[in-house]
Amino acid sequence: MPELADVEHFKRFFSRHAAGKRVAGVWVDPTILRNATPDALESALLRRRFEEPDRLGKWLICPTDGPVLLLHFGMTGDLISSQEGPTRHRHDRLIIEFVEGDELRYRNMRKLGGVWIVHDEDERAGLLQPLGPDALSIDRGEFLARLGRRRGGVKAALMDQTFLAGIGNILADEILWQARVHPKTRIENLSDQQRRTLHTTMRRVLRQAVEGYDYIPRRRSWLSHVRGMPDAACPRCHRRLERTVAAGRTTYFCPSCQRLPRSSSSRAGASP
DNA sequence: TCGCTTGTTGATGG
């Protein structure tokens, strides 16, 4: 689940269910806790009050009136409140009990991602420093400037968290499909018009994706809605979607709407 | 048993 849009939802969820509450107890699976022992996490959080959360890319930043809790959701992470789901689950890796009586659970089936606790700005910057600007808020000028400094596959760039923070495999396919750019297009072969379209489309897709919870069932005209279904057709032109590998990940695209520029398809990377 | 999965990292090779 978790890409930028999902983590934005977690941010609102955390704000609703944890911000302003005081920690009464902590349980954590030691294998998901990346930079502390369970005892250290507990003493860092106990009696602390959570403040409003923040998000950078796919990271959820949860400050307290003391240290800051950082959550990364990997591929299968989720947040659950006891107010909505009364029973605990075997994949709950972190449970925070509040003096108010309810509890927040960080659930993660596969243990990609994890939990960090940081005590100062340096420690926090050390973890988040490598990230590029957040994909939801980057303006056109900076986007074009960064793109201008980069070569290689366009999908790899969109998903590179040091280039832009927040876009994963599904959103990258969605943005490229809506922008009508073939995922294997090399950045150096993108026209100025395509570069601007890419930014405009990314902005629109991300804004619409964060409007509510789980955009995939709501956005029926999107690629994401049919992505991965057998014999899926392009929601725009109804040609059969194709599947390939780009940037090391399974990639769906429409061979009719998303054409590879000639210079990319025939002699990509070759010398003149 | 194998292949596949919305993420990240490190090794390797061109």
Add this chain to the structure above:
DNA sequence: GCCATCAACAAGCG
């Protein structure tokens, strides 16, 4: 140094 690919991490599903 830059970029692409692949294995590993981990757990579940078909």
